[in-house]
Amino acid sequence: MAETPDNIYVPAYIKVHLGRPKENAENVTVSFLEYIKNVACSEIYPTWNETAIKTNIYCQVSFALNRIYTEWYKSRGYDFDITGSPAVDQAYVKGRSIFSDIEKVANEAFNDYIRREGSGEPLFAQYCDGKTATCDGLSQWGSYELSKQGYTPFQILTRYYGEGLQIIYDADLVVNIPSYPGKALKKGDRGDNVRYIQTQLNAVGRNYPSIPKIPRVDGIFGELTQSAVLEFQRIFELEKDGIVGKSTWYKLKFIYAAVRKLSELDSLGADIVSYSMQYKRPLEIGMVGNDVKLFQYLLDVVAAYNDAISSVKVTGTFDESTQQSMQAFQRYYGLEITQSSNLATFKRLYDEYAGIMTVRPEVSNSAREYPGYILRLGATGRDVRNLQEYLLYISTRNNKIPGLIVDGVFEKYTYESVKAFQKEYGLTQDGLVGEKTWNEIARVYDEYKNSVAVAKQYSGQKLV
């Protein structure tokens, strides 16, 4: 009996070359979901019925996954996954509008793909318009005709690609994008997945103020969580049903990733701004140092605002991916493309970074998110420093919380302050700062900062 091949992972992001392979063109990195929406809108018409749209999207997804799975371009020395040229791959048009009717289908089908029974590889689903060109694969106009005659996507695909096909639904996405649990989350549900979306909604809500804050990240999907979901759906053009189905799950993931990225850069920036902002020397592969770190950080900030520039890990070692990102930057801004960095590149990079710093929304009033691990006696670092800042501020507004030194070291004053806070706000007094305690500290800090009187009844005291 033949083994069922493993399902492949769908990449969260895909790098698209905006021209033919050898053409000198931009490479943009976009979420796979955005990529498929764009391709579908560029390849077929939104006036078509749902079956026709879906069938074509299955082909588009499979085609793209095949390029990635076979490392078609990477193995030939190119540093992108696929091109946006319909002469070679499928049409991707940067800046094009997205049609609602196609978007609806793409939101559900972007991680569904076709393969042949017994093979793990996504089908290399070639297609053509079928009117001016015929090919060994799906005819776009032909598929539309068949859909009007009542055939299902599977039947249409079989007609063009032969017997023995399988459609794999809901493939997992790579790495740190947890997959849709398979069943929609709705009011009344409880558990880690609910806690997870609550955290994300709150984080996104800091930048999108229409989304009401969910005061307790408790893993219980109640009225307040539902309100936040509805607002999110309204803002992002999703079906406003108040439940977290596949479309909402993934859209939330991708927006959260962007929000999170800026937040992480803020944290990182707090350290880096202490470095000298001067150009010291040309940087090339293999070099190590704080100036490399600074360079990588500046690139990463610019990349967070521009999909034509790939993000960089700020490691302090100038590696190939740093060079790639630098060259994408040089290309985008019309600078000479070089192997090592130079003054002109550094100056322009710094200029772009400074421009970004001028416009970024004032989110510094808000407390950062829970860092993901429990802070306790003996801990040190940036997260401890943030914690101390918040507690210190709170202590100036509430004399039940003792003051402390903000030095990034979790010692006895910090411990006492945490315990006093926990007592004041009805939390377990263990001096440990886990998610619950952190979120409550953040909430109180934010409210004080925004000058809203906090009237908490835990201690029976009105706080000013």
Add this chain to the structure above:
Amino acid sequence: MTVDESFGILRVSVQSGNGAYPVQGAAVIVYYNKKVIKVMTTNRDGRTGEVDISAPPAALSKEPQSKYSPYGVCDVSVNKEGYYTNIYRNVQIFDNEISNLEVRLIPLPEYAKGEDTFKVFDITKHNLAVTGGYNG
């Protein structure tokens, strides 16, 4: 606009930071046949209201014909202080369909030079409307 004229709907949403935050107060200008037909400002979610744009009847996109364009087009410019101005040419609008233009603005560098503060997106003809479209 007469009762029989077909049209589609354009909506614009403006964000920055690859979607991390909405841009409020961006000026969105919609041009049809080179004339300004609507000026809007984005709200705190970065969104505008809707604009009706003339488009040929849907029947033209349901048959493989190449005599008439199956969609209407408009131009859109998006401007907010501190950011590059994005200009979209030939945004496609289909009869009875909603077209969402998702604008991503990039902050201007500290020392921006006048001519260099625009980003133009020329939306190419829809692939199905291009004769000889072939893939693979």
